[in-house]
Amino acid sequence: MIVVTSNSIPGKEIAETLGLVRGSSVRARNIGRDIFAGLKNIVGGEISEYTKLLASSREQSLQRMIEDAQRQGADAIIGMRFTTSAVMQGAAEILAFGTAVKLK
Numbered sequence: 001m002i003v004v005t006s007n008s009i010p011g012k013e014i015a016e017t018l019g020l021v022r023g024s025s026v027r028a029r030n031i032g033r034d035i036f037a038g039l040k041n042i043v044g045g046e047i048s049e050y051t052k053l054l055a056s057s058r059e060q061s062l063q064r065m066i067e068d069a070q071r072q073g074a075d076a077i078i079g080m081r082f083t084t085s086a087v088m089q090g091a092a093e094i095l096a097f098g099t100a101v102k103l104k
Contacts, residue, residue: 073102
């Protein structure tokens, strides 16, 4: 599956637009990570536990979006974006979305 952030794919022609596709993942922090993050906040530096948590969530969201596009019979996804939002204290959703297309 071709996935691009642009609205076209160099060297490819879009035959049909199938519509919006999306995939999301909601993740919550845990107490162990929060304690370590609090200590890291005092001394500074990257909080690698959260970096890993968010990277995993992005990958899951991306895979779910691709699966949505495959169900629609798409060859590619254009205009792909990520967005995030808090759903409650300590939990966030990462949403991957784009436009599913058929290529010539």
